[in-house]
Amino acid sequence: MAEIKSVEGIIIGDTNYSESSKILNVFTKEYGIIGIISKGCRKVKSNLRTVSQKLTYGNFNIYYKENGLSTLISVDTKRFFKNILTDISKIGYSTYLIDLAEQTYKQNPNEEIYDLLISALNKIEDGFNPLIITNIIELKLLDYLGIGINLDSCNICGSQDDIITFSCSSGGYICKNCLTNEKIVSQKSIKVLRMFYYVELDKISKLELSNSTIDEISSFLDEYYDTYSGLYLKSKKFLDKF
Numbered sequence: 483m484a485e486i487k488s489v490e491g492i493i494i495g496d497t498n499y500s501e502s503s504k505i506l507n508v509f510t511k512e513y514g515i516i517g518i519i520s521k522g523c524r525k526v527k528s529n530l531r532t533v534s535q536k537l538t539y540g541n542f543n544i545y546y547k548e549n550g551l552s553t554l555i556s557v558d559t560k561r562f563f564k565n566i567l568t569d570i571s572k573i574g575y576s577t578y579l580i581d582l583a584e585q586t587y588k589q590n591p592n593e594e595i596y597d598l599l600i601s602a603l604n605k606i607e608d609g610f611n612p613l614i615i616t617n618i619i620e621l622k623l624l625d626y627l628g629i630g631i632n633l634d635s636c637n638i639c640g641s642q643d644d645i646i647t648f649s650c651s652s653g654g655y656i657c658k659n660c661l662t663n664e665k666i667v668s669q670k671s672i673k674v675l676r677m678f679y680y681v682e683l684d685k686i687s688k689l690e691l692s693n694s695t696i697d698e699i700s701s702f703l704d705e706y707y708d709t710y711s712g713l714y715l716k717s718k719k720f721l722d723k724f
Contacts, residue, residue, distance in 0.1 A: 487546040492539040520554040533557035575612035578717040590626040601683040618678045629710040633676040650705045671698040
């Protein structure tokens, strides 16, 4: 018998079901990614209509079924992502982060991935640069994907001195003595990349970087993901338009 439960989560996808309902794909903090049927939500006068949309974030009151579709009763919304939903660029970055978090969770079902996703969406909603927030999440998810990066020392000799660049092929930092033909990046980018890896997203109150620093870090992470992750997300290709 289904049990009434309240679970924190966010809708990451939906599919029309029958003439008036939807099946919601909900990423929850407690149970991971689950399916919830929202009966009659496509009807104009349905109380579930506005809370059965992608990016709805809150406490989902449901008839919970462990091995099957749960049924939606209501949603106590925690936050409306109005800024995201009215900006095509922010929608693009948020969609990519959702896809990336979902695929990462499927490989490593750790609830910290949910927390990272929610923190990222909150920061984008608050007006932080969505590319910077995306890069931070990309960096933090590497460990969960099993392709962690070394940003504490030279990944070739282990030295912590004279770090001069970071390299996809070497899997992290390279010092001056181990440099061969790798592209040199700025010292600012070297320091910021490490900061991105260790910073707690919720504690960031200001984040201003030059375009050159953003470009160096973003290009590196794109190459790293292409080389090691095995993930090919359509939402990532959409971001190339911005």
